[in-house]
Amino acid sequence: MFSPEQAIADAHRREWALVLAATVRVTRDLDQAEECVQDAYANALTDWAANGVPAKPGAWLTTVARNRALNLLRSQSVLKRALPLLVSDDIDDDIADIAVERVDGVIRDDLLRLICTCCHPALAIEAQVALTLRLLCGLSTTEVAHAFLVSESTMAARITRAKKKIAAARIPYRVPGPAELPERIEAVLNVVHLLFTTGHTAPYSTELARRDLTERALDLARMLHGLFPDHPDVTGLLALILLTDARREARTDENGQLVRISEQDRSRWNSTQIGDSIALVQAALRKGPGRYALEAAIAAVHSEAPSYDRTDWREIVGLYTVLIQLWPSPVVALNRAVALGFADGAATGLAALDELAGEPQLAGYSYLAASRAHFLAELGRTDQARTAYQEAILLTGNAIERDFLTAKLRELD
Numbered sequence: 001m002f003s004p005e006q007a008i009a010d011a012h013r014r015e016w017a018l019v020l021a022a023t024v025r026v027t028r029d030l031d032q033a034e035e036c037v038q039d040a041y042a043n044a045l046t047d048w049a050a051n052g053v054p055a056k057p058g059a060w061l062t063t064v065a066r067n068r069a070l071n072l073l074r075s076q077s078v079l080k081r082a083l084p085l086l087v088s089d090d091i092d093d094d095i096a097d098i099a100v101e102r103v104d105g106v107i108r109d110d111l112l113r114l115i116c117t118c119c120h121p122a123l124a125i126e127a128q129v130a131l132t133l134r135l136l137c138g139l140s141t142t143e144v145a146h147a148f149l150v151s152e153s154t155m156a157a158r159i160t161r162a163k164k165k166i167a168a169a170r171i172p173y174r175v176p177g178p179a180e181l182p183e184r185i186e187a188v189l190n191v192v193h194l195l196f197t198t199g200h201t202a203p204y205s206t207e208l209a210r211r212d213l214t215e216r217a218l219d220l221a222r223m224l225h226g227l228f229p230d231h232p233d234v235t236g237l238l239a240l241i242l243l244t245d246a247r248r249e250a251r252t253d254e255n256g257q258l259v260r261i262s263e264q265d266r267s268r269w270n271s272t273q274i275g276d277s278i279a280l281v282q283a284a285l286r287k288g289p290g291r292y293a294l295e296a297a298i299a300a301v302h303s304e305a306p307s308y309d310r311t312d313w314r315e316i317v318g319l320y321t322v323l324i325q326l327w328p329s330p331v332v333a334l335n336r337a338v339a340l341g342f343a344d345g346a347a348t349g350l351a352a353l354d355e356l357a358g359e360p361q362l363a364g365y366s367y368l369a370a371s372r373a374h375f376l377a378e379l380g381r382t383d384q385a386r387t388a389y390q391e392a393i394l395l396t397g398n399a400i401e402r403d404f405l406t407a408k409l410r411e412l413d
Helices: 004-027 030-051 057-075 093-099 109-118 125-136 141-147 152-168 181-200 211-227 232-245 271-286 291-304 313-326 330-344 346-354 366-378 382-395 399-412
Strands: none
Touching: 004 030, 004 057, 004 109, 004 125, 004 211, 030 057, 030 152, 109 125, 109 181, 109 211, 125 141, 125 152, 125 181, 125 211, 141 152, 181 211, 181 232, 211 232, 232 271, 232 291, 271 291, 291 313, 313 330, 330 346, 330 366, 346 366, 366 382, 366 399, 382 399
16 A cells, blocks of 8 residues: 555656646646646645545546646636637547547547647757656656756756747647648657667666666657557557566676676566567567567567577568668668678678768767677777777767776777
8 A cells, every 4th residue: 555655656657647638738838737737746745644545646636736727727817818828729629539549448638639749840859858758757857957968957948948839839739630640659759769768778877777767768658559559650669668678687787787688697587578568569560560660579589589699680680671771770770780790790790880980870879889899809800899999988978888898898908
């Protein structure tokens, strides 16, 4: 049984986005809605301690926040004549009902409206990420600033500019129509994927991963899958995150040092999570190979191999070949080159990596230098491997990865 404090913390993580989305529907003002929701959580501290935790904490919080919003509007005498910050819906709600699937028997159209507002293509990707963390995940401005290693004032200004852009561009608070929805969902998935990758290997951190960010991304991916259970890209992204996250306990040793996948104790992988993810991958691929489904399929090949030595590298190369045709990217090309090296030998992998040396997007990418160093060392080209490791160390911001590369460099000596 949760204590009131534990119940509020749990409700903050699970219900914040839903409560805020329902409140924005009343206020049409993001700042006012946030204030009302924060008041509701503050009231819960006193009420739940005195009267016990309600059976449905989310419903309780939503009711209190919406009532606070209505009272606020009445006190300002603008309930019927307010100029909204967010444009009123310009399509009928029945379109939202068609676009949104049922989650636990409840139509969460308000949540989808909020998601689509945060990830509107008119906003820069940095603003989309900031708003997603602030509004959908309920992080404070300080926490969002810390997540992306900028000052609180910088992040506060970024969030404020994003909200002003929503008002100035008259971005509608609604579910996009059928023609707009695919583009908007792609933007949402990009933001969730970026959150997860940023947390999975945290840049400029003394820890390998940022568990808070990976958990937020996983929560959002599950939320999206609940809204769109039949969308192949949504299903593929959830599978990719689950498969990658299933290996988290084995990524570091008892001293917190990085353990390569080739040396990880696979008994520490979350087999239940992997099994659930494989089913999602299969469901996504049946609807046609998309970017996230293919990336998840690659992760599934690693996860299903009984040992590293029995990894099917030829299948991984084939999947990367399809992926790079569907979604051309220097990083995908880099990953395919590494897979070629493991499938056909270090010389083949090194040649493929060297073909990417002129890619501007990879100029400061530490994994290119680290991968070259690995293959050069295997080929006995020690001096060149040493230089490549030194370059990778200089380009690596994560302290745990830097320690690992430094250890590999020492092994050459």
